[in-house]
Amino acid sequence: MPVGPLKFEIQKESTFGRATTVELPHNIIQTPVFMPVGTQGTLKGITTSQIQDLGPKIMLSNTFFLNLRPGTDVLDNFSGLHNFSGIRTNFLTDSGGFQMVSLLDLTEITEQGVEFTSPVDSKRLMLTPEESIRTQQSIGSDVMMALDDVVSAELDPVKDKARIEEATQRTTRWLDRCISAHTSQTQTLFGICQGHLDISPNGFRDQCIQVMHQRKDQMGGIAIGGLSGGETKSTFWRVVRHCCVNLPQDKPRYLMGVGYPLDVVVCAALGVDMFDCVYATRTGRFGTAFSYEGEVNLTREAFSSQKGTIVEGCACETCAKGVSRAYLNCLLKENEATGGVMVSIHNVHFLLQLMRDMRQAIIDGKSEEFVQSFVTKWCQGKIPEWVVEAMQSLGMKI
Structure with a gap:
């Protein structure tokens, strides 16, 4: 049960986020x-x-899909995903638990684990906490996620209380099984804080947070799970803040499945360290690009003759090479895949740079000004009430 090689250090903390190294x-x-x-x-x-x-x-990859294809035999033959793919950056792997929600019609959840119907060949497959860890060890990811019992954020807290309680407690039991199954000296295990949307004193989130404190020396970091699944934004930010305030401060905090630029900046200000989401590439493939003034739908006719890049001065491959908005509009309208790829590259770069800029603002003691400036420009004067509430909770007038 090695903790793993992760080393964590906090460089600078402010009221509006923290800068750390992992x-x-x-x-x-x-x-x-x-x-x-x-x-x-x-x-x-x-x-x-x-x-x-x-x-x-x-980068993040998914245990469930990598287990289906190429499978652990192939990954073991290559000694892991890094050699298989030729990509030499860190990988974090999802445990496969999210598919309990996204593929719910194909799953059956028991104490043993999650039984799936394979979308590839319709065979029944059992994903246990032990099997999830074994698969992630075959993948060779730098960070492995514990298997958790994920419930939809849209469950009714009264009518579905028994299911929420079961999932919260099972997540703890599965975490212990993942800790016991973790044998790799070169990989780090993260736990996941569940508990639905209940942030009442001693409620389900607090119960899970208490377990994270008790097990923290056996984990490299902690994820905040169960969000971005249909809950209101007012509830969303309150759960994020509650977790950031109450989880162990000496562990990286990872907010799962969040990658919309406005959400990322707000949640980083609330204290989140790590984010992931498919949104940047998925929306890019359909022609929506990120700019500092909000999203730009490049398929609109207004861009068919517009000069200039997506964002002037942007250093991404698409903008740096002078690809015009008009050219992207033409490619996208013709369903030429290259257009979506170029927008996706821009969007990923945008989010990577956005977080680098926010980190620098935190280090320079200018995080409040950074957040105010970004939110004001992105929202174009129409700042959502939940953002106002979230920033007011930190003492920021916006």
Whole structure:
């Protein structure tokens, strides 16, 4: 049950976020950080050399899908995903638990684990905490996630209380099984804080937070799970803040499945260190690009003759080479895949740079000004009430 090689250090803490370093075998990560999602070991449509040019210090891949294809036999033959893919950055692997929600019609959840119907060949497969760890050890990810019992954020807290309680307690039991199954000296295990949306004193989140404190010496970091699944934004930010305030302060905090630029900046200000989401590449493939003035739908006719890059001065491959908005509009309207790839590259770069800029603002003692400036520009004067409430909770008038 090794803790793993992760080394964590806090460089600077402020009221509006913290700057830390997370040292892992393949890179030193500076936080706040966005982790691009390569579900099957790569960013969809983006080549290995382009990934290297983007320079992410850590990427996310999915245990469930890598177990289906290429499978552990192939990964073992290559001694892990790094050699198999040729990508030399850190990898974090999801345990497969999220599929309990996203593929619920294909699953059956028991104390033993999660039984899936394979979307590849319709065979029944059992994912136990032990099997999840064994698979992640075959993948060779730098950070492995414990298998958790994930319930939808849309469950009714009264009517579905028994299921929420069961999932919270089972997540703890499965964490202990993951800790026992973890044998790799070169990989670090993160636990996941569940508990639905209950942040009442001694409620389900607090129960899980207490376990995270009790087990913290057996984990390298802690994720905040169970969000971005249909809850209101007002509830979302309150759960994030509650977890950041109450989880162990000497461990990196990872907010799972969050990658919308506004959400990332707000949650980094609330104290989150690490983020992941498919949104940057998924929305990019359909022609929506990130800019500091909000999202830009490049498929609109207004861009068909517009000069200039997506964001002037942006250092991403797409903008740095002078690719015009009009050219991207033409490619996207013709359903040419290259257009979506170029927008995806821009979006991933945008989020990586956004977090680098926020980190520097924290170090320089200018995090409040940074958050105010970004939120004001992004929202174009129409700041959502939940953002106002979240920042007011930190003492910021926005």
